[in-house]
Amino acid sequence: MPNSASDRIAFDKLKAILKPYVPELYVAFDLANFYQLYCYTTRRRKKRHPFASLRAHDDGVNFRLDEFYLHPVLHAQISPELRKHVPHISAFEFQANGSDLTDQLHTELAALVKSYFDRTKEQGRAEGPVQEQVRRTGTLARHRRRVARPESATGVVVDRPGGCG
Helix, strand or coil, X not given: CCCCHHHHHHHHHHHHHHHHHCCCCEEEEECCCEXXXXXXCCCCXXXXXXXXXXXXXXXXXXXXXXXXXXXXXXXXXCCHHHHCCCCCCCEEEECCCCCCCCHHHHHHHHHHHHHHHHHHHHCCCCCCCHHHHHHHHCHHHHCCCCCCCCECCCXXXXXXXXXXX
């Protein structure tokens, strides 16, 4: 994991690409070396799907658009310069210090994420705002550690702070 501030340049730049989508998606993880966004379907069961993730490791930063392989039209839009950073179909690899993440690649990647988000939304795989929907359906309980709620002597369930609601 990158330790110094110079090793976090690429991670912070790529995280900034995902920030505009936070109001409509659910932030599953926001750690020092891992960031992940989920979206929810508009279907009846409100299933969650990973949208994008960002992982910092010793060799660099991995920027993954989950289910990007479902959009071959977007694959055709990737420039040859950005294609050099694609180790497999849904991920992009950059050096941790950001030396290979130029402004041109950053702009192109931001436009690619925007068109990927728009296509995901068209297919009914992203419903927003999620925070309100999660409160309504109780889906958030799957993402947190389950905490048993104690029962009082009368048999009524008592909510504890940090419980699953």
